[in-house]
Amino acid sequence: MAEVHVERRDGVALLTLDDPARRNALSMDLCAAIVGAVEELEADEGIGALVVTGAGPAFCAGADLSQLGESRRDGLKAIYEGFLRIARSPLPTIAAVNGAAVGAGMNLALGCDVRLAARSARFDTRFLDLGIHPGGGHTWMFQRAAGLQATMAAVVFGQAIDGPEAERVGLVWRCVDDEELIDTAVAMAARAASAPRELTQRVRATILDVASIDDHDEAVERELVDQLWSMDQPAFAERLAALQRKISSSD
Secondary structure, X not given: OOEEEEEEEOOXXXXXXXXXXXXOOEOHHHHHHHHHHHHHHHOOOOOOEEEEEEOOOOOEOOEOHHHOOOOHHHHHHHHHHHHHHHHOOOOOEEEEEOOEEEOHHHHHHHOOOXXXXXXXXXXXXXXXXXXXXXXXXXXXXXXXXXOHHHHHHHHHOOOOEEHHHHHHOOOOOEEEOHHHHXXXXXXXXXXXXXOOHHHHHHHHHHHHHHOOOOOHHHHHHHHHHHHHHHHOOHHHHHHHXXXXXXXXXXX
């Protein structure tokens, strides 16, 4: 039965899709397991960031379209929820792409805030090859991550992208050796998890909000609200005092 495994490390949850026999394809069961796991992690105050990966050799081979049921619309929306629930999470998220990310599997990676790729990673939209239109916000997320030309090349012209090329075009933040992928992703996520949880989530929300703001003055006002809030929090006073003590001791 499709399932996910969750491992907790230094305030980071490592969520692994674990259906390797089906290359972690997004079935109804697997999507439900993802949704349940994310909701549980969001309720855990000890978790400050989330890393998503797949049990090898694939990251996620796309959607299992054999389970859509009588209403294809409802079935597709249920499949979408597997990756959209992660995209909607207030937790900072990193996709550690360890192998093939195909179709909806790419959506799972694109729905994360940051993507890291193993050298053996492969991004392949493959929608046109299957005679199906992209879905789940694929073209929108792809353009926001890597721009119009990369999206056209991959989606319309069928160009698969390996790990190093994904870094070159901006689809991923970094490409690393396969054996370093998970440790690199967890260490990066731990930096976010080490900050006060609500502060990190507010900063993440601000970054997403200001992406749609064209006016600098409006962006200043948007940030000011949360900056003032942060200065009233105990963590700010504590960390400022610690910094002042460190400066004083170095004199």
